[in-house]
Amino acid sequence: MKAVLISAAVAAAFWIPLGLCTAAALTPGSGGAGGFALHLLAFAYLSVALCLAHFRDGPLLAAALWLFAFGVLIEVAQVFVDGRSSEFADLAVNALGIGIGCGVYFGARRARVALA
Numbered sequence: 001m002k003a004v005l006i007s008a009a010v011a012a013a014f015w016i017p018l019g020l021c022t023a024a025a026l027t028p029g030s031g032g033a034g035g036f037a038l039h040l041l042a043f044a045y046l047s048v049a050l051c052l053a054h055f056r057d058g059p060l061l062a063a064a065l066w067l068f069a070f071g072v073l074i075e076v077a078q079v080f081v082d083g084r085s086s087e088f089a090d091l092a093v094n095a096l097g098i099g100i101g102c103g104v105y106f107g108a109r110r111a112r113v114a115l116a
Contacts, residue, residue: 014049018070021046025074029083039093040100043067047101060102067098 021042047067055063071094078084 011053014046014053017049018046022074026077026081028081036093039090040097043071043094043097044101047098048105051102051105060106064098064102068095
């Protein structure tokens with residue numbers, strides 16, 4: 001039972017922030033200051049959380065591609081939201097955040113294996 005609760009909490013730690021990021025990204029006119037830092041931190045966090053929740057021992061490339069595809073979909077959807085725009089720079093920062101997050105996860109996973 002404890003393992004199920006932990007697994008659910010880890011999954012929620014990915015899906016709830018993903019939903020909040022989606023809502024923020026698709027809110028009319030909510031873009032602005034701090035965009036670079038917000039994209040970087042959000043995608044770095046989401047990368048680690050996605051790996052923990054659904055790709056614990058799986059290929060990190062699959063997790064990175066999944067999250068990058070999400071970023072592309074958000075940028076496309078923003079074209080249809082008043083006061084928002086789609087920018088290639090956002091995708092580049094998203095990719096950087098994904099790389100950082102997957103790198104952090106990979107390093108932690110290797111350290112855990114080395115200590116075992």
